[in-house]
Amino acid sequence: MESKQPAPRWATKIAVLLREDLATWQRLNVTAFLASGIAATDPEVIGQPYADGDGTGYLPMFRQPVLVLTGPGDLLSRARTRALERGLAIAVFTADLFSTGADEDNRAAVRAVPGADLDLVGLAVHGPRAAVDKAFKGARMHP
Template sequence: MPFRAPEEINRLNTKIAVVLDVDLPVWQKLNVTAFLASGIAATAVDSIGLNYADADGTAYAPMFGQPVMVFGADKARLTRTLNRALDRGVSPAIFTSALFGTGHDDENRAAVAAVRRAELDVVGLAVRAERKVVDKIVDGLKLHG
């Protein structure tokens, strides 16, 4: 077996999943996915691969060093997925419908803080954890079509 750096081994044993409300318009799904992915990148530095460069030597930014699976869910399944993550000690990135009406990060946090968890209108969430844990969190969901 070839040598693998510790951070590469961690990437191989983990999985990233994004779960989106299937009823959102496409532009909102894309927006939510981008924000949720940034939450995973900010909290899991070891999930980021190396910089890219083309044959001319032009440098490009690194991306996740592992696949990101995107699932679709209705409101009930989004809530179930959120609870499954929290029950397993996984801290998800969340996006609520209120965040579509905010203008910056401070307003985003205030909008989430103003609502109890049971009343959050979650339209998307992302998790990164050990593969088996993520599989249990997203069990029953279908890949987004």
């Protein structure tokens, strides 16, 4: 089905930044977890439920695209700092979370490390386009 309306230019941006050395399964897992943080905290980014031609209902999704970017580990640390300086809420995923087994353990692993020392493998933000662009400056589109 083709839409005759041009795609909207969103005033905000949802972006996920992944460390470039992750295995494929890790990239997918981290992206899913980080996107859930954005969805859980900002109901306005979620659209209406879907339905197919038979009337079967499906869950709603983001109303706007999610950009998935990649870069080296030091870029993730700089992006975290820049996002905080711009007042953006951040979802984080650290390398430690690959070895935890429960939500409580995940939060404890992050809480155990000062922010500047987190071994970041992924970040997600949602906010004004310019602020997100500046926070993630230097990242490139995920292949």
